[in-house]
Amino acid sequence: MKKWTELEPGAVVLEAGSSARFKTGSWRTFKPRWVPENCIQCLMCWLYCPDMAVKVVDGKMTGFDYDYCKGCGVCARECPGKQGKKAIVMEPEGK
Amino acid sequence: MxxxxxxxxxxxxxxxxxxxxxxxxxxxxxxxxxxxxxxxxxxxxxxxxxxxxxxxxxxxxxxxxxxxxxxxxxxxxxxxxxxxxxxxxxxxxxxxxxxxxxxxxxxxxxxxxxxxxxxxxxxxxxxxxxxxxxxxxxxxxxxxxxxxxxxxxxxxxxxxxxxxxxxxxxxxxxxxxxxxxxxxxxxxxxxGPYVPKNPLLDIEHPKSFGPxxxxxxxxxxxxxxxxxxxxxxxxxxxxxxxxxxxxGRKYGLFESYRLEDAEIALVILNSAAGTSKDVVDELRGKGIKAGLLKPRLFRPFPYEEVGQALKHLKAVCVMDRADSFGGYGPMFMEISSAMYQADGGQRPRLINKIYGLGGRDFMPHDARGVLLELVEIAKGAPVRTVKEYIGVRE
The missing domain is CATH 3.40.50.970 (Thiamin diphosphate (ThDP)-binding fold, Pyr/PP domains)
Structure with missing residues (x-):
């Protein structure tokens, strides 16, 4: 840990992208489960995710990064799904 | 010029x-x-x-x-x-x-x-x-x-x-x-021109404020x-x-007015210090060794310097144009702290007056009344009340 003499005044963080090291997944009480057969790859989940928990590879949703998912449920709410069936469902953590 | x-x-x-x-x-x-x-x-x-x-x-x-x-x-x-x-x-x-x-x-x-x-x-x-x-x-x-x-x-x-x-x-x-x-x-x-430090608009160097x-x-x-x-x-x-x-105008951490050889003094901020300096002059004319300290830099407070400037006095009144209800006036707390820490433990007797709240006029007779009370305290008279409202209808 840094000493006070090593800190930047004003608590300014001078390193870009350092929030990648701040893992927030342990806050979760509900977790999103991806149901690929209902997914139309609209990427609304990626767009709405307030963190960086939706893993997109080659332009496609491939699942969740649970190191960053806080379980807020925004992705599940916004997911249009297919024929009335959601591609993201929230389940209690530990189920 | x-x-x-x-x-x-x-x-x-x-x-x-x-x-x-x-x-x-x-x-x-x-x-x-x-x-x-x-x-x-x-x-x-x-x-x-x-x-x-x-x-x-x-x-x-x-x-x-x-x-x-x-x-x-x-x-x-x-x-x-x-x-x-x-x-x-x-x-x-x-x-x-x-x-x-x-x-x-x-x-x-x-x-x-x-x-x-x-x-x-x-x-x-x-x-x-x-x-x-x-x-x-x-x-x-x-x-x-x-x-x-x-x-x-x-x-x-x-x-x-x-x-x-x-x-x-x-x-x-x-x-x-x-x-x-x-x-x-x-x-x-x-x-001089403004020199920013860690500006957010320097987009070549991204950074975060408020973590x-x-x-x-x-x-x-x-x-x-x-x-x-x-x-x-x-x-x-x-x-x-x-x-x-x-x-050509000199400023320090505070202003000392006829303080060096004084025996009694007021500590007073802002406009009321002007009124008080006239009264200090008037009492000096009558042989009373009065002086005044007007703080300028209140935060951070220059405790050591103020302590040095006041420690030779016999009695000091700290004038507060604000009250800390349930406490002494805010300036009094600072001056008390400064005097307690002053070198050698030598310090004047201190009293605190609350004056001029809500724009109530502070007149020469208010300053004169306080300074004359200090004359008595300097001679050994007991302090009636440490903190007292003045210029108030009783």
């Missing part, structure tokens, strides 16, 4: 702000400060400054916008009084915690309730612990000079702190006094803030010396 004028305190401060030509001014009007931002707005409208003006919807928003603009990398000003600064409260701590050198004239006014628009120090004293540098001013001239110096102090690379410049509402802000303006070019040269810092490092950041505050005194002295060379 300068130009002699007859202006109000508000007009003087508005002109100091014009001469500083800030990048951004975010404002919300409040009596008795309104006159400053109204005048400044006309400077913007008439093209006398290049400032971007933000008419905020409240003082909380005005300070929030000031913080954003300062973090972006601009020289930023605002101004307020009383309830306005009370509404800024949480943002005041954020401005100082982020080391953003925002300059803010504070036209001192009483706090509600009951509602009152006149001058006392309850707003500024309440902001004692916000982490802002505070410079207090007796007159329009001092408010003007302090406003100019505030830019140099706050923007100094060793500190980068917000500064509030206090002057008495109405008594100074709305009274016309003789004073001297510096030339625009002289002020521009004295203040969450919990038990792991918060204590360390506050220790750093304490360290930076400790550097302010020297910066103020250095800037004041440079200002004296420019203007």
């Amino acid at each position: 300068g130009k002699i004028v007859a202006v109000t305190g508000n007009e003087a401060v508005a002109n100091a702000l014009r001469q500083a030509d800030p990048d951004v001014c975010s404002l919300y009007p409040i009596t008795p400060q309104t006159d400053i931002v109204q005048r400044f707005s006309s400077f913007v409208a008439n093209g006398l400054v290049k400032t971007e003006l933000i008419n905020a919807e409240s003082e909380h928003s005005a300070m929030s916008a000031a913080i954003g603009a300062a973090a972006a990398g601009g020289r930023v000003i605002t101004a307020t009084s009383s309830q306005g600064m009370a509404l800024m409260w949480e943002m005041l701590h954020i401005a100082s915690g982020m080391n953003l050198p925002i300059i803010m004239p504070l036209v001192n006014r009483a706090l509600s309730a009951p509602l009152n628009i006149h001058g006392d120090h309850s707003d500024g004293m309440g902001a004692r612990d916000t982490g802002w540098v505070q410079l207090w001013s007796e007159s329009a001239q001092e408010a003007y000079d302090n406003t100019i110096m505030a830019f140099r102090v706050g923007e100094h690379m060793d500190i980068r702190l917000p500064v509030m410049v206090c002057m008495d509402g109405f008594i100074v802000s709305h009274s016309i006094a003789r004073m001297e303006y510096l030339e625009d070019g002289e002020v521009k040269k004295f203040i 969450l810092i919990l038990t792991d490092l918060y204590h360390e950041y506050k220790r750093l803030q304490h360290e930076i505050m400790g550097r302010v005194k020297n910066v103020v002295l250095q800037v004041s010396d440079e200002f004296a060379r420019l203007s």
Whole structure:
């Protein structure tokens, strides 16, 4: 840990992208489960995710990064799904 | 050199702000400060400054916008009084915690309730612990000079702190006094171009302001803030010396008036110090060794220097134009602390008077009454009450 003499005044963080090291997944009480057969790859989940928990590879949703998912449920709410069936469902953590 | 004028305190401060030509001014009007931002707005409208003006919807928003603009990398000003600064409260701590050198004239006014628009120090004293540098001013001239110096102090690379410049509402802000303006070019040269530190608009170097810092490092950041505050005194002295060379007007951490050989003294801030100096002169004429200390830099408070300046006295009255209900007056607490720590343990007897709340006049007879009480205390008379209201109908 840094000493006070090593800190930047004003608590300014001078390193870009350092929030990648701040893992927030342990806050979760509900977790999103991806149901690929209902997914139309609209990427609304990626767009709405307030963190960086939706893993997109080659332009496609491939699942969740649970190191960053806080379980807020925004992705599940916004997911249009297919024929009335959601591609993201929230389940209690530990189920 | 300068130009002699007859202006109000508000007009003087508005002109100091014009001469500083800030990048951004975010404002919300409040009596008795309104006159400053109204005048400044006309400077913007008439093209006398290049400032971007933000008419905020409240003082909380005005300070929030000031913080954003300062973090972006601009020289930023605002101004307020009383309830306005009370509404800024949480943002005041954020401005100082982020080391953003925002300059803010504070036209001192009483706090509600009951509602009152006149001058006392309850707003500024309440902001004692916000982490802002505070410079207090007796007159329009001092408010003007302090406003100019505030830019140099706050923007100094060793500190980068917000500064509030206090002057008495109405008594100074709305009274016309003789004073001297510096030339625009002289002020521009004295203040210099703004040099941002860690500006957000430097997009080649992305950065974050306002992170969450919990038990792991918060204590360390506050220790750093304490360290930076400790550097302010020297910066103020250095800037004041440079200002004296420019203007001929000398400022220190406080003003000592006939204090060196005095036996009794008042400690008193702002406009009432002027009234009191006349009474000190009058009593000196009668052979009474009276003096006065007028604090200027209240935050950080120069405890050692004030302790040195007062320790030879026999009796001192600390005059407070604000009350800490359930405590002594806020200035009394500082002076008591300074005297307790003074070298050698030598110290005068101290009393505290609360005067002039809500703009109640402070007259020469008020100062005379207190000084004559000190004469008796210096001779050994007992202190009746440590803290007492004066000028109050009994």
